[in-house]
Amino acid sequence: MASLREASPLARTTLAFVAVALVCALFADLAVTTVNPYQELVRLLAGVVTPDFYATDNLGSALAYTLAFALLGVAFGNVLGFGLALLFFSRIVRTGCAFVRAIHELFWALIFLQIFGLSPLTGILAIGIPYAGIIAKVYAEILEEADPAPLRAVPLGSGLISTFLFARLPDAWAHFRTYSMYRLECGLRSSAVLGFVGLPTLGFHLESSFSQGRYSEVSALLILFYVVIASMRLWMRKPLLPVWLVAAAAILPWGLTVSAANMLRFFTHDIVPYPLRAPGGDTLAALGDWLHLMLFEQALPGAAATIQLTMVALVATGVLTMFFFPLVSPLLLGRWARGAGHVFLVVVRSTPEYILAFVLLQLWGPSMLPAIVALSLHNGAIIGHLIGRFTETVKLRPDASRGIDRYVYEVSPRIYRPMMALLFYRWEVILRETAILGILGIATLGFYVDSAFADLRFDRALFLILITAMLNICVDAISRAIRARLRLQTTLKHR
Amino acid sequence: MMTMRIRSVAAIYAVLGALSGLLPGAGAAQAEPFVFTAIPDEDASQLRTRFDKVARYLARTLGVETRYIPVKSYAAAVTAFRNGQVQLAWFGGLSGVRARAMVPGSRALAQGAEDRAFVTYFIAHESTGLSESKSLPKEMAGKTFTFGSKGSTSGRLMPEFHIREAFGKAPEEIFSRVGFSGDHSRTLALVQTGAYQVGAVNFAVWERELKDGKIDPKRVRVIWRTPPYPDYQWTIRGDVDERYGNGFAQRVKAALLSMKDPDLLDSFPRSAFIPAENSDYEPIRKTARSLGLID
Amino acid sequence: MALIDFRDETAGYGGTAILEGITLRIEPGEKVAVVGESGAGKSTLLRLAYERCRNGAALVPQELGLVQSLTVFHNVYMGRLHRHSTWRNLRNLVRPAPAEVREVGAVLSQLRLEDKLFAAVGELSGGQQQRTAVGRALYHPGEILIADEPVSAVDEHQAREILETMNGEKRTVVLAMHDRALAIAFADRLVGLRNGRIVLDEPAAGMKPDDLDHLYRPAG
Structure with missing residues (x-):
């Protein structure tokens, strides 16, 4: 029997992605390996309701450092990113930005730890460098989309800088500010997570307390973290910004030495593949062996697992989004139910996926399952929130159906395109996060990167990070091609 | 409005400018304190409590301001030592070998009395039915297994060495799942709850946790003890005499060897410190090399 | 010397001609109003004039450019x-x-x-x-002012005040206006456009709004 009509390109793409994800899931390790996961969950929940704010040493300084790294890192990223946005017409700058943002903050932190050690520069640059790449791209887009009319009204011969300052910058400024606030929120999450690799932020203590099962401490740390993020709009006031920046710079321990010799050694010795700097022997053959080992025993298996996990997590994110957006949509729920929905989504999306994955790993043991659930929960909450907000602008006819019928016939078809656009935007983010989850013990690229750092083999670490970045850039390009082909655009900017 | 905005931008640039001015100055600090670190081999939240006591003891004995900085990984301890951000470190066998290879002139000063003949325990959850035997039980194959930290001697290097010796294969080919718990306390907890069926743990940590009543002998038991090997040691950089005065390394060594307070020693946990030499760790270096863990 | 001197000019966007065969000369000190129905090519003519006044005309674009x-x-x-x-x-x-x-x-x-x-x-x-x-x-x-519908959003009283100020401040003024009465009152020369061609170019003195009707009547 012939179908009534050809499936739309969007539907075909959806089916293709679901099929790929199902195949990936078929081969994925999804076991719960802990003997009694629910007993641990009960302990965790008991800890959540009995927070202990006095159990952690140096809690105050951990909080202060989390804020300081986030503020200075985002400020640095903003200044550098703004400068780069002005040069975004240059192909070199565009490629450079794509490259630095393809590498996750945690990888940057691991690299800078080798160069600067525990100096504050490590934290500031680990946040600032990738953020500069992201900010440059977004700011360049904002400037490009700015109203061109004032430019035409500027008197002839006004000079490039004056014209830019008066006719282009002011209108873009408001967008820059909104975006900077969003970036600061991301920066706080990143800063907290940097503690997992040794910076003295909240994550440092979170990791220790979690792995020892001291859930009351965990609860206190997470509550503090949510309070900081939720109250951001109260304390992040324009006139206070210089005060915060000076305070942040003042509290960081700048005393640790940063030596130029260390930096030089890192670039000229440490990251050179070992066979090239090993004494004697057949260098070329040794390099061949090294490349073979790195490619076939680490990079390829790592990349395969990374892609596998990413595809499953991407589709799971889409499925969860369909469940999450009704929680905050005025078309589908009443005011009180929506209030609860908002609280749920805020908590889930404010929790860094790295921390979510860490929690679930503690509960279920090491397999891909905790990673998939963490990634799809976090990203589903972000997209669900944006789609929920989008439905506020949708006007239904007064006699529209209700309940499930309304969800299926009226709302879902309207949100499907914007949702797919956001999903494809986040594809690259999910990939970057998947790679990093390897540090927690899942065999994605991050696992091999972490092992190389643990073995103090920075040549191997850097090689694998470069592979990760390339994978990321490829997925970004594919995603852009698919979005262009399906004409998926969205004004909901949230990356 | 716009005026305010531009002014806050100007302020950001001023702050960043001031910061960049600060950096070179930061390198040239006067009367630098003596800084040490330790590998995070156990419960990381207790590290500060453990080692701040040691810092106070060293400051008192040496008459120099002494600070401890906590690190999150074995590699971070080595890096801090290599970059000169710490001058002294409490390393494991493998991390010490790595650190001394990277910092010419650095040397092992002292080890715990127990470290001359250190032992790794293979432990198993009761549900495996495994019990203590004379050699590494072959029935381990097919079970789930966790090491400690990737860079640990007692939690990774020696157990992997013995596993390869006994089975002639890599751990991933023997066990159904191989994990790295991160530290010894965590390995104990994971095997005790059954998250992993078998694990390898530092004997000193096992004995202390047993004494403290944190181990339930009905749920987890030792199934094999490795032959002894040299492990933990204090290692100092070669340039400390230049920076803190002639004979400083010797004074640090004397201070470590004369540590008698049981409360201090218990935090390691060791009964006493005895002198150590770089050459004591040659067997560790060879083993690490044979496993491809160092180049 | 003429400020603007078009001889048989053609202009438009992307290959489509909006203005055709335009010949127009504007001398310093003139106050010119360009009239015609919307789409007749007034804005295009003004833009062309602005581009030719290299040494600095003041501009009020229709979209204001604020x-x-x-x-x-x-x-x-x-x-x-x-x-x-x-x-x-x-x-x-x-x-x-x-x-x-x-x-x-x-x-x-x-x-x-x-x-x-x-x-x-x-x-x-x-x-x-x-x-x-x-x-x-x-x-x-600049001594020349080129303004595209500069008083379309204000009431008539204010419009008269603004036009008076503009005439007083700038030596040469070129306006596009849809209000015929105001155009006649404040300009001393009227240029009428229809379908991209100049169909009227006369002194404003003595003209009445009805005299411009043929610019707005449906073709044929």
């Missing part, structure tokens, strides 16, 4: 961006200098907008925004 997030002061100040150094422009952006505030204030008082000196343009009404754009053109030091 920077919404800047204040009225800054938008008017932009009329002289090219006369000041970048440094001075930056200084005035960050903290307006008293001398410039006085000058801009004087322009605004002619337009009855002096109380909005430091209001953000985005918060103003349509008429106030239009007066801001006129203010920018008046502050522009």
